[in-house]
Amino acid sequence: MSAATISFARGAPSLDIVDVSGLAVAAQAAFAADPAGLTGYGTAVGYGPLREWIAHQHDVSPDHVIVTNGSMQADAFLFDTLVQAGDTVVVEAPTYDRTLLALRERGAAVLAIPLEADGIDVGALERALSAGAAPTLAHIIPNFQNPAGYTLSLQKRRALLGLAAEYGFTIFEDDPYREVRFSGESLPTMLSLDPARVVYASSFSKIVCPGVRVGYLVGQPELIAQITRLATNTYISPSMLAQGIVNQFVRSDAFSAAIATVKSALAQRAAALGAALARELPDARFQIPDGGYFMWVQLPEDTDGDALHAAALERGLQFVKGSDFLIEGGASALRIAYSGVSVAEIDEGVRRLADAYAAVTARADAAA
């Protein structure tokens, strides 16, 4: 290994698991098949054929779908439409840092409910609701959650929908990792279980590549129409060029092969990470996820996360501190993204992490 910095921070695929040549072929096919659609303005609902493909995947009609420039833009439109300042919004703790930021910017009151290995603590949510919490929205990342890597069980999916019906809130099912499950059986989306209670978001970042910036929302037609008006007034229409290329790619034989490549690499990387942590850092507690990009690593509670982060950086290793994904706490946890690193980099990165951890704990012991 060289001494080059290793990043466990970036939730992005490495280039070797992106089907660049398949995308280049899709681009040619897209220009040939629909030059007018690819080069014209289009409308804010997105590129028609891709919208139809997505609708078909989710067994809804196209008027339930809007395709956007990445799913974070979709989230922004959704929050602008559904979240008023002062509204209570349920989030998982920990959760995606950009969601916390987006909600804070809009003046939402964030109600953070602990996340367990089988998903959000539905009992804790129920207690909060019966004690008077009145959320308008609950943001849930059901599969291989970012940052924890955990997956919401089927039982809890049903329980959550029950609470949403009883207390009258909408579930925002934020599900970009669903298609990159490398272990276990796929669970039904909450959208499929109760379409009227759920707005669903996903993207092509994990199954095509992030640079296309193509995401989407699935929801009730009235809500989608409202968001479409907002999208029209924001940018007229999203990139027809990018969406047209994605459309050709997902309809080609290359697509299933590309997903298989991604899954196999992620499975290998997650396993290598688990093995390296067990070998090098026996103090770490973690669970190898069934899919996705991330593993949550809990160190003993007295571990100084800031010091560990700094010591790792000195050794050429980047990760994101657990505290970045929580309103409070998380100082002794970290998120490791294994999506963008090779097995060799994982081994070397964990060695650096263990070395940083030893240095930080030795310092703490000396001070005690």
Next chain:
Amino acid sequence: MSAATISFARGAPSLDIVDVSGLAVAAQAAFAADPAGLTGYGTAVGYGPLREWIAHQHDVSPDHVIVTNGSMQADAFLFDTLVQAGDTVVVEAPTYDRTLLALRERGAAVLAIPLEADGIDVGALERALSAGAAPTLAHIIPNFQNPAGYTLSLQKRRALLGLAAEYGFTIFEDDPYREVRFSGESLPTMLSLDPARVVYASSFSKIVCPGVRVGYLVGQPELIAQITRLATNTYISPSMLAQGIVNQFVRSDAFSAAIATVKSALAQRAAALGAALARELPDARFQIPDGGYFMWVQLPEDTDGDALHAAALERGLQFVKGSDFLIEGGASALRIAYSGVSVAEIDEGVRRLADAYAAVTARADAAA
């Protein structure tokens, strides 16, 4: 001619003047040249090589530039950053309807200053300023204005910059049509005359195609950094795929040929429109523009614009009413977009317009 509807409404190029095969070649070149850059997230400033190309065009360093998903998205970011509810913003009257909407949505007090054939009435603006108007921003479309087709003279560019310096407001130079001048000499941008007073926006919609949705802002680095933070929080990054393809296209030999094709078609269409109006509709007053997509047609003041619009639709002709581009007035004017129609369609469309006009005025005469 068939009886198919003719659209003088859409400010978009017809497919025959888009270099589809050149774009397909650019896509291949982009994937070959920089697969990591095209498929990765990138950052909110936009695709690096395209940002550099734009900076070079405007003789600034890249930190003056952010590349966005279309220039309307750039406008939205700019307004979100610079316009607070209650702020006074100067606009031209008439002006782009989406700008009026965006300002109204943000609670701006719109100060509409009449547009003349050589650009905004600088004397009227000066009188408003000396009478106490204190705008934070002035939105100006300097070349081949939408909807009027007029161009701001060099003398007025300098006068506007003088007023901006004296009264302390920023000029938002919204300039998507600059490169599609087909007659006369190009004038310097206000940005080049006084970079500190101007934020400049443009896009590749008119010189590549709208479907790429690639626009940009040029301004002072502090402002660009502020807008970049907003962009990061909105969508992480714009489409690297679309921007990477545009980058290859504008750096290839195909680019100047593509612009020449567009200019020549627009010149022909504008001339055909002028000739057809002179022949078929002698009551119309208009000026053939030196570039761009639009011509403003003024009919006698007692013309009922709504009735004319309806009568045209009945005859299979769409246009946008002048009143859509003004806070008040414009009922007897219309905007004709000649960018998306062939010479044959222009001839037939103007015949339908003249027929609709004859029907509306006959009805008015009968009622009188």
